[in-house]
Amino acid sequence: xxxxxxxxxxxxxxxxxxxxxxxxxxxxxxxxxxxxxxxxxxxxxxxxxxxxxxxxxxxxxxxxxxxxxxxxxxxxxxxxxxxxxxxxxxxxxxxxxxxxxxxxxxxxxx
Numbered sequence: 001x002x003x004x005x006x007x008x009x010x011x012x013x014x015x016x017x018x019x020x021x022x023x024x025x026x027x028x029x030x031x032x033x034x035x036x037x038x039x040x041x042x043x044x045x046x047x048x049x050x051x052x053x054x055x056x057x058x059x060x061x062x063x064x065x066x067x068x069x070x071x072x073x074x075x076x077x078x079x080x081x082x083x084x085x086x087x088x089x090x091x092x093x094x095x096x097x098x099x100x101x102x103x104x105x106x107x108x109x110x
Contacts, residue, residue: 037069
């Protein structure tokens with residue numbers, strides 16, 4: 001939702017509030033049958049750092065419209081989320097521009 005993310009937060013409470021606001025938008029999309037595909041980019045990171053409640057995410061996924069597809073990205077998916085998923089892909093970095101000093105780029109990493 002435009003806030004970006006870092007695990008080296010300067011203000012955790014602000015970040016939790018931002019994640020909650022973003023989740024409200026995402027949860028609304030998950031209730032909307034007009035959306036055939038919802039991409040929740042880096043949601044696993046927000047869950048791993050307890051910015052969002054896993055139980056709320058799982059409930060929203062279970063309650064979504066039957067024909068709606070959801071893609072969740074980010075490392076370290078919770079076992080419960082993996083169990084609830086229809087398809088799980090584990091991607092590993094072979095080479096990343098960051099290692100060569102290229103900072104995150106708009107439209108690619110953020």
